[in-house]
Amino acid sequence: MNEQLYQELAEIVGTENISRADADRITHSYDATQEQHLPDAVVYAESTEMVSQVVKFANKHTIPLLPRGAGSGFTGGTLPIKGGIVLVLTRMDNILEIDSENLTAIVEPGVITAQLQREVERLGLFYPPDPASKEFSTMGGNVAECAGGPRCVKYGVTRDYLLGLEVVTPQGEIITTGGQTIKNVVGYDLTRLIAGSEGTLGIITKIILKLLPKPEAKKTMLVFFKSIDGAAQSVSDIVGAKIIPTTLEFMDRATINCIRGKSEIEIPRSCQAILIIEVDGDREVLDRDVERILDAIADNDIIETTIAESDEESERIWQVRRVVSPSLKQLNPDKFNEDIVVPRSKVPDMIRALEQIADTYQVPIVNFGHAGDGNIHVNAMVDLRDEGMDEKIQKVMDDIFNAAIDLGGSISGEHGIGTSKAKYLSYELNQQTIGCMKAIKSALDPQNILNPGKIFRDQEGA
Secondary structure, three states: OHHHHHHHHHHHOOHHHHHOOOHHHHOOHHHHHHHHEEEEEEEEEEHHHHHHHHEEEEEOOOOEEEOOOOOOOOOOOOOOOOOOEEEOOOOOOEEEEEEEEEEEEEEOOOHHHHHHHHHHHOOOOOOOOOOOOOOOOOOOHHHHHHHOOOOOHHHHHHHHEEEEEEEEOOOEEEEEOOOOOOOOOOOOOOHHHHOOOOOOOOOEEEEEEEEOOOOEEEEEEEEOOOHHHHHHHHHHHHHOOOOOOOOEEEEEEHHHHHHHOOOOOOOOOOOEEEEEEEEEEEEHHHHHHHHHHHHHHHOOOOOEEEEEOOOHHHHHHHHHHHHHHHHHHHHOOOOEEEEOOOHHHHHHHHHHHHHHHHHOOOOOOOEEEHHHEEEEEEEEEEEEOOOOOHHHHHHHHHHHHHHHHHHOOOOOOOOOOOOHHHHHHHHHHEEEHHHHHHHHHHOOOOOOOEEEOOOOHHHHHH
């Protein structure tokens, strides 16, 4: 972007809302992938009208434009790989309305997820989606990536709580999708089209959400198993018993080896898998649900079970899960984190496939995640300073994604495609399906202005 264009944009948004200082450009040049691509300028949006004006400016001059929230994604979705303008939405951070009567909320895209959850819970309400990044990720980013989290097994993902959106199109027009009612079948479902589109089809400026009554209480259990098969069978048995826990998290043997001694709870030496099971609801039925779960999994190689009797004991159990990520660096300095998903019943097969891949390439692979919906966080831990490691890790990723697809799964359950998974899109989707997606992108964004280079590797030719 040359000086003349920069000054023209500054006149549109105000000098206080635009920067090309090195510090600001660097701050908005990377995400959790740790790749870096510098934008030409950073604009801090304060209103929907400002967003619209910036989009029209970008179209007029054919400048790449990238909407950005907290930049906490794992697949490069917020990387300005084509340079251009990064449009930061974190200043649009107002909770506009919480309607206790109709169980809805209206928020701007810069609202922090956990902030919204705390505000609605003060009123006895509940917004369930709980990505691990909830304390810093924004609602706009959650919608753009269709974020999930541990509670998805019972409550679903972000799109399941979307009633409507205000969106600025790639031409700068302001549209509304859906509304404030649970039922709405007027025209195409543009709300769900935008959800998960990674900022390639429109810029979200307002979000209408469905809320639930807050559950009265919860109960947390920690179960140690002699085998991953016992843990996986327990997941199937729990669901088969018509019990849907709030969360159903698992850790495999490689994960357990990383976290021994890192939490207050001692893990038995014979433990090969861990489940953290949490149920919520009316207080009087929780003990009954816990008993039903324990009965359902009693024959599945259990070593030991701990049931939290207080919030403090529940926190101690969850500490076992929270120490996982910080513990991984002891294996190797560089982490390749993927979020494959397979049918619940195929989790043991996928874990065995991952162990085989780790053995074949002599690369440590640590696996944990959301057993209730088959979403496995696969962490290949390597040292990229080792000769030939770049090529080796690509082969590891190829084998991981192929194994997930072969088991009827997907290459991404929560993190999206962005840039890091774009080359794997054809592993899961045929060319006709990809062509349909590209046609939608081309129809809405004919100049390929909005977040170019994401999802499709050859987007310029779409």
